[in-house]
Amino acid sequence: MRILLLGGTGWLGRAIARSAAAAGHDVTCLARGVSGRAVDGLRFVRADRDEPDAYASVAGDRWDAVIDVSRQPGQVRSAVAALADVTERWAFVSTGNVYASHRRTGDDEDAPLLEPLEGDVMASMEEYGAAKVACERAVLDGLGARAVIARAGLIGGPGDESGRSGYWPWRFAHPSNRAGAVLVPEASLPTSLIDVRDLAGWLVGAVTDTPVSGVYDAIANRMGLAEHLAVARAVAGHAGPVEAVSDAWLNEREVAEWMGPRSLPLWLSDLDWHGFAGRRGERILARGFRPRPLAETLADTLAWEEARGVPGPHGAGLTDAEERSLLGALR
Numbered sequence: 001m002r003i004l005l006l007g008g009t010g011w012l013g014r015a016i017a018r019s020a021a022a023a024g025h026d027v028t029c030l031a032r033g034v035s036g037r038a039v040d041g042l043r044f045v046r047a048d049r050d051e052p053d054a055y056a057s058v059a060g061d062r063w064d065a066v067i068d069v070s071r072q073p074g075q076v077r078s079a080v081a082a083l084a085d086v087t088e089r090w091a092f093v094s095t096g097n098v099y100a101s102h103r104r105t106g107d108d109e110d111a112p113l114l115e116p117l118e119g120d121v122m123a124s125m126e127e128y129g130a131a132k133v134a135c136e137r138a139v140l141d142g143l144g145a146r147a148v149i150a151r152a153g154l155i156g157g158p159g160d161e162s163g164r165s166g167y168w169p170w171r172f173a174h175p176s177n178r179a180g181a182v183l184v185p186e187a188s189l190p191t192s193l194i195d196v197r198d199l200a201g202w203l204v205g206a207v208t209d210t211p212v213s214g215v216y217d218a219i220a221n222r223m224g225l226a227e228h229l230a231v232a233r234a235v236a237g238h239a240g241p242v243e244a245v246s247d248a249w250l251n252e253r254e255v256a257e258w259m260g261p262r263s264l265p266l267w268l269s270d271l272d273w274h275g276f277a278g279r280r281g282e283r284i285l286a287r288g289f290r291p292r293p294l295a296e297t298l299a300d301t302l303a304w305e306e307a308r309g310v311p312g313p314h315g316a317g318l319t320d321a322e323e324r325s326l327l328g329a330l331r
């Protein structure tokens with residue numbers, strides 16, 4: 001089948017392109033080529049979606065499917081206007097951030113959404129959820145039952161530059177101290193991690209072999225944080241002490257939640273976000289989604305981290321010096 005991928009130079013886009021090509025589809029990627037390179041061997045159309053004639057060189061063709069990863073409402077609106085009539089199906093990558101509340105666990109796709117962003121461009125990540133609501137609306141209004149939307153939770157796997165899926169297996173494999181101790185949050189909150197390759201594979205299938213319509217929370221491996229950390233520890237073969245500390249202790253020492261520098265990835269002390277990774281995620285399973293086990297994702301991510309040849313952590317987590325200092329404060 002002929003697939004037009006709007007994107008294909010970012011991490012997920014490249015995974016989608018590889019997955020579609022591996023399934024034998026004819027893939028064209030459209031992007032500026034700023035985020036990275038498209039997958040070798042695939043047709044690449046260089047275009048800026050913020051320009052009026054962005055789709056001129058692809059709107060004259062017929063497509064079996066368009067797949068879009070954008071987060072800018074203006075880009076999605078213009079793509080739908082230019083391409084809805086020349087494609088059979090449309091897949092859009094959205095996010096769990098579209099929901100109005102993340103406090104409760106166990107919510108499904110019918111939970112209330114944020115108000116859509118009116119403008120064409122989101123000014124900052126503060127507007128990310130509202131921007132994706134506006135994007136979803138443009139796709140559903142323009143394509144109706146020919147559209148499928150995946151509201152992805154945290155995506156992980158090899159290539160995750162954010163470090164959120166890599167930090168824990170890497171840290172357990174590389175303790176910062178001679179005792180081999182690893183500092184972890186004792187918080188009990190749900191986590192979930194969808195492997196980038198599984199999400200890509202499901203999206204491609206959802207617009208080709210087994211067409212799917214509607215909106216799906218795309219989450220996988222939902223479990224408590226302690227269980228996630230136990231899987232990471234087993235994958236890394238860690239046998240040293242595990243030092244669990246409370247939310248209050250971490251907050252007092254200005255350890256960041258979730259991601260970024262001086263953080264403990266996946267940890268959240270803010271109760272308003274405790275449900276983010278704990279959505280039900282049953283609808284996508286009923287539509288053929290078969291995620292690989294978390295241990296496989298974390299083992300592959302650890303192998304990718306190791307292959308970089310630059311000592312971690314990468315993207316998120318505590319440096320060795322930061323972890324040693326915190327462990328020292330604990331004693």
Ligand SMILES: NC(=O)c1ccc[n+]([C@@H]2O[C@H](COP(=O)([O-])OP(=O)(O)OC[C@H]3O[C@@H](n4cnc5c(N)ncnc54)[C@H](OP(=O)(O)O)[C@@H]3O)[C@@H](O)[C@H]2O)c1
Nearest residue numbers: 007009010011012013031032033034035048049069152155
């Ligand atoms: N990471 C997570 O845990 C997570 C969770 C939920 C949802 N998501 C979603 O997953 C997706 C991630 O996709 P990704 O990793 O492939 O890409 P990305 O890093 O979000 O980049 C977006 C893509 O759009 C292209 N693009 C941006 N501006 C453009 C323009 N003006 N004209 C043409 N193309 C443009 C970029 O290519 P060029 O820069 O080369 O033009 C790139 O290929 C996003 O939709 C994100 O919201 C991520």
